[in-house]
Amino acid sequence: MQFDARGVIPLVGEEIRQTMRCGGSDIGVTTHYLTKDGRPWLPVMGELHYSRVPRKDWEKELLKMKAGGVEIISSYVLWLHHETKPGEFNWVGNYSLRAFIQLCEKHSLYFFLRPGPWAHGECRNGGFPDWLDSACHGKLRCMDKIYLGYVKRFFREIAYQTKGCGNIIGIQAENEMMNNHTYLIEIKKLLVECGLCAPLFTATAWGEGEPFPVRELLPVFGGYPEAPWEQHTKELPPHLHNFFSKERNDAMIGTDVLPVTRQTREIEGKRGEGQDAVPFLTCEIGGGNQVTYHRRPLISAKDVFIIPFTMLGSGCNLLGYYMYHGGSNPVLDGVTTQESRETGYLNDYPVCSYDFQAPIGECGQIRPSYAALDLLHRFVKSFGERLCHMESLLPDILPRGRMDTQTLRAALRTDGEEGFLFLNNLQRLYKMPDHENITLSILLQSREIELEKLYLAPDSCCIIPVGITIGGKKLKYASAQPLSVERGTDGNEIWRFLPIYGNEPLCYFEEETVVLTETGVWVGDALLKLEHLRAFAPTSGRKLTLRRMRKSIPFTQFRYLGLTDKTREFLVTWDENEKYLIVDPIGNVAQAYHEGKLIADWFCYGDTWVIDVRELVPRSITIKVQPLTEEDDIYLEVPMEKNVCRLSVKAVQEEMVFINCKCK
Numbered sequence: 001m002q003f004d005a006r007g008v009i010p011l012v013g014e015e016i017r018q019t020m021r022c023g024g025s026d027i028g029v030t031t032h033y034l035t036k037d038g039r040p041w042l043p044v045m046g047e048l049h050y051s052r053v054p055r056k057d058w059e060k061e062l063l064k065m066k067a068g069g070v071e072i073i074s075s076y077v078l079w080l081h082h083e084t085k086p087g088e089f090n091w092v093g094n095y096s097l098r099a100f101i102q103l104c105e106k107h108s109l110y111f112f113l114r115p116g117p118w119a120h121g122e123c124r125n126g127g128f129p130d131w132l133d134s135a136c137h138g139k140l141r142c143m144d145k146i147y148l149g150y151v152k153r154f155f156r157e158i159a160y161q162t163k164g165c166g167n168i169i170g171i172q173a174e175n176e177m178m179n180n181h182t183y184l185i186e187i188k189k190l191l192v193e194c195g196l197c198a199p200l201f202t203a204t205a206w207g208e209g210e211p212f213p214v215r216e217l218l219p220v221f222g223g224y225p226e227a228p229w230e231q232h233t234k235e236l237p238p239h240l241h242n243f244f245s246k247e248r249n250d251a252m253i254g255t256d257v258l259p260v261t262r263q264t265r266e267i268e269g270k271r272g273e274g275q276d277a278v279p280f281l282t283c284e285i286g287g288g289n290q291v292t293y294h295r296r297p298l299i300s301a302k303d304v305f306i307i308p309f310t311m312l313g314s315g316c317n318l319l320g321y322y323m324y325h326g327g328s329n330p331v332l333d334g335v336t337t338q339e340s341r342e343t344g345y346l347n348d349y350p351v352c353s354y355d356f357q358a359p360i361g362e363c364g365q366i367r368p369s370y371a372a373l374d375l376l377h378r379f380v381k382s383f384g385e386r387l388c389h390m391e392s393l394l395p396d397i398l399p400r401g402r403m404d405t406q407t408l409r410a411a412l413r414t415d416g417e418e419g420f421l422f423l424n425n426l427q428r429l430y431k432m433p434d435h436e437n438i439t440l441s442i443l444l445q446s447r448e449i450e451l452e453k454l455y456l457a458p459d460s461c462c463i464i465p466v467g468i469t470i471g472g473k474k475l476k477y478a479s480a481q482p483l484s485v486e487r488g489t490d491g492n493e494i495w496r497f498l499p500i501y502g503n504e505p506l507c508y509f510e511e512e513t514v515v516l517t518e519t520g521v522w523v524g525d526a527l528l529k530l531e532h533l534r535a536f537a538p539t540s541g542r543k544l545t546l547r548r549m550r551k552s553i554p555f556t557q558f559r560y561l562g563l564t565d566k567t568r569e570f571l572v573t574w575d576e577n578e579k580y581l582i583v584d585p586i587g588n589v590a591q592a593y594h595e596g597k598l599i600a601d602w603f604c605y606g607d608t609w610v611i612d613v614r615e616l617v618p619r620s621i622t623i624k625v626q627p628l629t630e631e632d633d634i635y636l637e638v639p640m641e642k643n644v645c646r647l648s649v650k651a652v653q654e655e656m657v658f659i660n661c662k663c664k
Contacts, residue, residue: 001395001408002441008416010389013040016278020199023110023167027199029218033279033317033388034200042384044377045072045112045283045320049121050100051081052327052354055093057364058103060655061325064360066107068370069377070324072169073104074112074283076119078127079154084332086131089157094330097158101165110169112283112320113198115158115191117151119175122290122339122349123329126175130335141174143183148190155194162196170200172283173217176253178207185216204283206253214278222284222322223250223307225428226297229347233294233635235429238402241307242427244314244394244411248280280315282308284322287369288357293348293561293589295635296605299357300661301368302459303428308376309461313411313422315392319380321373326355326362328600342560350601351557351591357661363580363610365657368536375483375498375533379463382484389415395440405432408456416445418467421477425456429637432458434502442466449476455502462500470495471524473509480505480516483531493526498533505530538660541582541650547571553593553624557601561589566627568645573620574613578651581621582659583609586646588628594621604628606638608659613651623647 013030020027028035035041046065053061062073077097083089091097104111118141119127133140136147162168173187184203191201205212205219212219223241230236230252241250285308288299308319329337329352338352339345355362359370380387390413399407409424421440425432438454444467456462466477471493480497488494497516499505505516507528514521520529549569558567572581583590585604592600594616602609613619625645628634 001397001410001439002443003393003395003412003414004443005393005412005414005416005419006443006445008391008393008414008445010415011391012389013279017199020197021166022169022199023105023108027169029200030279031277034281040385040388042317042380042388043071043110043319044069044380045074045318046070046287046324047074047320047322048325049075049078049323049327049354050097051078051095052329052362053094053325055096055099058100059107061360061364062103062107062109064364064366065324066109068324068359068374069381070109072110072112072320074114074320074322075100076121076127077113077115077158078119078121078123079117080123080125080127080129080337081330081332082157083129083154086129086135091157091161097161098165101162101167105165105167110167111165112170112172112200113158113162113168113196114172114175115155115196116175117154117187118177122354124337124339124343124345141177141183143186148186151187152190152194155190155196159195168198170202171196171198172202172204172220174203176204176206179210181210181213185213188216202281202283206249206251218278218281219248220281220283220320221248221250222253222282222286222320223311224253224284224286224289225299225303225307226289226295227252228289228292228295228297230295231346233633235635238427238430239307240402241310242424243399243402243409244310244392244422244424246314246394253284279317281318281320282311282316283320285311285320287321287324287359288326290349290354290356291603291605293603294633296603296637297635298606298637298661299369301372302426304359304369305372305376306424306426306428306461308373309422310411310424312376312380312387313392313413313424315413317388319377321359323354323356323358325360326358328352328362329354340560348561350603351598352601353603357607361610361659363612363657365580365610365659367659368661371534371536378484379482382486383420383482386415387413387420390419391415405430408435408438410440412442412466414444414466418444418469420482421451421464421466422461423456423464424461426459426461434458451477454479455500457501460501470507470528471522471526473511473524476508476510478507479503480507480530488527495526495528496531497528498531536660537658539582539652539654539658541652542578544572544574544581544649544651546647546649549622553596553622557591557598558589558626563588563626566629567624568627570623570625570647571620572623572649574651576619577653579612579614579655580652580657581611581613582650582652582657583611583623584648585609585623585625586641586644587625588632588634590623590625590647592621592623604640605636606640607661610657610659
């Protein structure tokens with residue numbers, strides 16, 4: 001396998017948007033990357049919906065996100081959450097957009113505004129208020145003057161709430177709107193007229209059709225581990241973004257609201273028209289997936305990690321996650337707000353839970369994907385500026401198709417003189433073979449580098465530095481993965497590496513070969529150290545004794561799923577100092593009630609359910625479980641016993657809860 005980088009030169013971005021002051025820095029956009037104070041910048045963005053998280057938790061959850069490497073917080077402004085009755089807006093408590101943005105600013109986090117007006121987010125009507133359809137005579141998401149008048153009123157409210165906030169780095173116009181660019185540009189025009197301005201104006205660019213209006217709006221992309229919105233219950237084909245590719249678009253996104261497009265597109269692909277003139281930016285890399293009633297994938301940390309990994313190797317210069325933090329749907333004026341078939345949508349979702357299997361779940365619980373992504377984000381923070389100048393090259397040998405599990409998947413980001421080699425041997429739901437004695441040839445501008453006898457284990461991936469300078473000495477390559485580089489107290493650089501399973505951790509310099517160790521080895525004026533992955537220890541908790549109850553809770557909340565009542569009820573009690581319940585349910589769907597009020601629910605799919613009980617008095621809830629039956633046509637990746645209702649519940653005192661994924 002060979003990479004030919006002899007014709008590659010460092011990418012120098014030509015400015016396509018004037019720089020704007022934001023968060024104390026000058027933010028700009030070039031043809032290849034974003035800039036911050038004139039320097040190339042590859043940031044990490046993560047989505048948290050403020051109106052789905054209790055206000056009392058905002059600050060600690062934002063700090064968790066920042067600690068995981070997130071620099072930009074994005075959020076929908078879900079119209080339905082703010083204007084349930086025409087002209088009566090709610091911007092207080094959990095719905096205080098201003099307070100949320102100010103908290104971001106307090107902790108030096110940028111904010112990316114996604115005001116819709118149609119937002120989706122698995123919210124009923126795509127986030128449109130229930131009254132809007134009749135008020136606009138059914139003419140929505142179009143150029144109708146009545147509709148645009150209501151949109152403008154909503155945008156003016158948002159502009160008032162955000163006035164004076166100096167950290168709004170971007171604004172997304174609409175969502176999942178394709179082939180109506182006149183409308184998209186009109187939405188941008190209304191945003192600006194209402195006083196909403198930012199360095200970045202974007203729009204989601206999945207789907208296919210006419211060329212994207214890149215002069216007005218930057219296209220942003222995504223990719224999810226699964227597609228629970230698909231209307232069948234069969235296994236999906238291998239995901240495009242488990243491969244390195246020139247294709248930015250994931251045609252699997254939004255097939256419930258957009259026409260089905262080229263879902264079987266093969267590996268190399270071509271960029272969409274006009275995309276070479278703008279940087280490769282993302283806004284919806286799946287931090288997990290929200291489960292639907294009929295499709296319930298179980299997303300592992302590797303499933304989450306591999307998509308931003310391959311996108312980064314393929315040239316991505318903004319990693320944007322949806323969702324990075326889960327949440328819970330509010331009940332407004334006694335009415336639930338989730339999407340459902342009962343309300344005219346194609347899918348049924350949980351009433352309360354918007355957990356999304358995210359790195360940080362709906363109750364603030366930490367999943368292994370949080371730790372996995374943190375490693376990638378540490379790499380991006382240290383080497384992102386270099387990556388911005390680097391083109392993504394594919395090798396001379398590519399996988400023959402999505403079912404090819406034998407051909408090594410590789411990409412090289414390089415400026416012609418140095419680079420980073422990305423290798424992937426992971427494909428969701430498929431067992432991959434190991435690759436032994438890997439030999440690669442990389443032709444750089446001034447020399448050829450041969451990589452020999454590398455090993456890549458099944459279900460693993462890695463990044464290998466090639467041709468870079470460390471401590472004043474030229475590195476040919478390393479059989480260890482660079483994690484970060486930082487300045488020590490003496491001013492010297494400290495390079496940290498991770499071992500690559502099955503390889504001795506070596507750095508092959510032109511003059512010598514260095515063995516990496518935990519204590520460190522000096523190369524010139526740089527200290528090279530080997531780090532090991534920290535063990536992820538799930539929270540244990542105290543096991544609770546459950547009491548089987550006679551049915552006392554009406555079946556009402558289950559009826560939107562079209563089920564026949566076969567539920568069983570369990571009484572759960574806990575002690576005063578215990579804050580969360582860790583629940584492992586066996587069944588179809590489960591719901592938790594406190595004094596007869598629904599407070600949490602779960603579609604059973606093999607993951608652990610966490611319930612926040614900090615504010616509940618008396619300290620007891622009833623959990624009602626519906627069993628899985630032979631008649632239920634549901635896609636599950638973890639076998640679930642049928643005709644059984646069973647619970648295992650633990651109570652924990654800790655403020656921070658770690659849970660593991662019971663993955664296949």
